Amino acid sequence: MIQLMKYLKEYRKDAVLTPILVILETMGELMLTVIIGRFIDELSNSATTMDTIWHYGVQLIIVAAICLIFGSVCGWESVKAASGLSKNLRIAMFDKIQDFSFTNIDRFSTNSLVTRMTTDVTNLQNAYMMTLRVAAKAPISILCALIMAFVINWKIALVYIVVILLLFVGLFTIARATHPIFQRVFRTYDKLNGVVRENLHGIRVVKGFVREDFENQKFETISGEIKKDFTKAEKLIAFNPFMMQTAIYVCLIFISWLSAKAIVGSASGVAVGGIYMTTGNFQNLITYSMMILMSLMMLSLIYVMMMMSRESVHRIKEVLAEESNLHNPEEAVSEIRDGEIIFENVGFSYADDPEKLCLSEINLQIRSGETIGIIGGTGSGKSSLIQLIPRLYDATVGKVSVGGRDVREYELEALRDAVAVVLQKNVLFSGTIKENLRWGNADATDEELLEVCRLAQADSFISTFPDGYDTYIEQGGTNVSGGQKQRLCIARALLKHPKVLILDDSTSAVDTKTDALIRRAFRSYLPETTKIIIAQRISSVEDADRIIVMDGGRIDAIGTHEELLKSNRIYQEVYESQQKGGGEDE
Numbered sequence: 001m002i003q004l005m006k007y008l009k010e011y012r013k014d015a016v017l018t019p020i021l022v023i024l025e026t027m028g029e030l031m032l033t034v035i036i037g038r039f040i041d042e043l044s045n046s047a048t049t050m051d052t053i054w055h056y057g058v059q060l061i062i063v064a065a066i067c068l069i070f071g072s073v074c075g076w077e078s079v080k081a082a083s084g085l086s087k088n089l090r091i092a093m094f095d096k097i098q099d100f101s102f103t104n105i106d107r108f109s110t111n112s113l114v115t116r117m118t119t120d121v122t123n124l125q126n127a128y129m130m131t132l133r134v135a136a137k138a139p140i141s142i143l144c145a146l147i148m149a150f151v152i153n154w155k156i157a158l159v160y161i162v163v164i165l166l167l168f169v170g171l172f173t174i175a176r177a178t179h180p181i182f183q184r185v186f187r188t189y190d191k192l193n194g195v196v197r198e199n200l201h202g203i204r205v206v207k208g209f210v211r212e213d214f215e216n217q218k219f220e221t222i223s224g225e226i227k228k229d230f231t232k233a234e235k236l237i238a239f240n241p242f243m244m245q246t247a248i249y250v251c252l253i254f255i256s257w258l259s260a261k262a263i264v265g266s267a268s269g270v271a272v273g274g275i276y277m278t279t280g281n282f283q284n285l286i287t288y289s290m291m292i293l294m295s296l297m298m299l300s301l302i303y304v305m306m307m308m309s310r311e312s313v314h315r316i317k318e319v320l321a322e323e324s325n326l327h328n329p330e331e332a333v334s335e336i337r338d339g340e341i342i343f344e345n346v347g348f349s350y351a352d353d354p355e356k357l358c359l360s361e362i363n364l365q366i367r368s369g370e371t372i373g374i375i376g377g378t379g380s381g382k383s384s385l386i387q388l389i390p391r392l393y394d395a396t397v398g399k400v401s402v403g404g405r406d407v408r409e410y411e412l413e414a415l416r417d418a419v420a421v422v423l424q425k426n427v428l429f430s431g432t433i434k435e436n437l438r439w440g441n442a443d444a445t446d447e448e449l450l451e452v453c454r455l456a457q458a459d460s461f462i463s464t465f466p467d468g469y470d471t472y473i474e475q476g477g478t479n480v481s482g483g484q485k486q487r488l489c490i491a492r493a494l495l496k497h498p499k500v501l502i503l504d505d506s507t508s509a510v511d512t513k514t515d516a517l518i519r520r521a522f523r524s525y526l527p528e529t530t531k532i533i534i535a536q537r538i539s540s541v542e543d544a545d546r547i548i549v550m551d552g553g554r555i556d557a558i559g560t561h562e563e564l565l566k567s568n569r570i571y572q573e574v575y576e577s578q579q580k581g582g583g584e585d586e
């Protein structure tokens with residue numbers, strides 16, 4: 001946890017102030033016990049006057065009021081420090097994730113990142129708040145109470161030492177047993193988040209296939225797993241109050257017994273074992289017993305919270321320590337000459353393992369301005385191939401060049417500005433159409449928006465909306481159709497004026513006529529831009545300059561539509577199957 005304290009930043013003063021206030025509050029509480037002890041002794045004196053009672057009464061009120069003030073400010077400061085720490089941690093994690101490559105994200109999984117930024121940070125926040133307040137208060141209370149008890153009577157005070165040692169052994173044993181359970185619980189939380197996210201994301205499909213019962217069952221199973229683990233851990237933790245209560249009773253019985261003997265002996269002038277005690281002393285010892293044992297109880301609670309948050313701290317640190325495996329080189333090039341693309345002996349593995357390549361022996365040269373179609377079965381490596389061009393992933397072996405230079409020599413931002421990809425999983429964000437389009441270029445004028453929307457055949461449907469380009473897109477683009485969403489995403493990519501434009505199955509939901517219009521517009525208006533179109537339908541790529549046929553992570557053939565129809569078996573089969581089906585999507 002200590003390494004994460006640097007994220008306190010502007011809340012450091014609150015974090016320092018809290019234990020100081022706690023110390024002052026504890027001192028005040030101890031002063032109260034001393035005053036009460038003296039007061040009791042004074043009361044047993046027959047000469048006590050009302051003046052004396054007022055004197056002690058006023059003292060008690062003043063000290064109690066000071067304790068209350070310190071306690072309240074301290075509570076406020078600890079909340080400020082803990083919630084400030086969690087805010088800064090979330091910002092730091094979010095910032096870090098923005099720099100992650102796809103490989104980094106794959107390594108954690110999106111679900112786990114969500115749990116780490118929410119549940120784990122909240123866990124740490126709660127544990128830290130408790131620690132700030134109690135971790136300072138409890139040891140000080142114990143220490144001061146022990147000193148005072150030893151001052152009153154060291155022989156009787158030894159009882160505390162024995163009980164404290166026994167309690168520590170018990171607490172340590174419980175903590176060791178619960179830690180692995182909490183470790184497991186957080187991994188299950190990742191799964192739970194995954195199920196919720198998947199369900200909400202695909203709620204239409206769930207309803208369409210009437211899979212609510214199945215989804216409920218899945219959720220119940222995971223919730224059950226969490227409940228089982230928590231019950232197991234709580235059963236162990238339940239020993240905690242049991243041990244505490246036993247310790248309190250043992251302490252009280254022993255101290256009462258020894259004190260009673262001492263008080264009776266002192267009164268009769270025959271002190272047992274040389275122990276002299278007053279009733280006020282006895283009252284104080286009982287108060288110290290409660291203070292010590294309550295502090296131990298609080299410490300044990302913190303210990304349990306620390307156990308729970310230890311795993312969270314580890315998981316937060318993992319995210320913050322993760323280094324993106326995509327770096328800008330020292331002297332990064334920021335100018336991309338043109339849209340020429342060369343793959344030289346490229347192999348790629350998601351696991352970065354040359355033994356497990358999902359793309360291999362890719363040799364390919366694409367001229368700037370060329371239109372390339374890519375066809376291949378599912379899982380044949382089409383998306384993997386194009387993701388290497390804007391460095392969404394790095395090639396495991398070989399070299400990918402754009403504009404005559406290795407992609408790893410470019411500034412990442414410049415490369416990704418020059419290579420626009422409309423990915424298979426299109427995403428629109430909540431906001432107006434204009435705001436969404438300007439993701440491609442924040443400074444684009446309204447005329448430029450209109451122009452790219454015309455090219456992407458989006459203007460025709462946007463102008464039918466009552467609010468036109470100011471139409472509000474709901475989160476995830478749920479209020480536009482799949483085909484409309486795809487066209488908006490293409491328009492957004494066009495706004496970057498890219499040198500390379502990649503459409504990864506991005507017109508699959510667009511009707512064939514509109515699809516053809518988009519391609520025709522590209523050909524006429526973007527002659528300089530290299531266009532790579534991944535598609536399932538032959539009609540989407542047949543007019544490309546060249547078509548690549550992918551199979552099992554390798555290039556099976558490259559040629560024009562006519563050449564491939566004559567010579568390539570896979571292409572012929574796909575063509576024939578689509579001819580028979582009249583074009584799968586039409």
Ligand SMILES: Nc1ncnc2c1ncn2[C@@H]1O[C@H](COP(=O)(O)OP(=O)(O)OP(=O)(O)O)[C@@H](O)[C@H]1O
Binds near residue numbers: 378
């Ligand atoms: N993020 C990932 N992590 C690990 N393996 C992956 C990942 N994405 C894809 N793969 C695997 O890589 C191989 C190639 O997948 P890829 O997505 O490139 O195929 P594709 O031809 O684009 O398929 P489709 O047409 O279905 O989109 C597949 O075996 C797939 O399971």
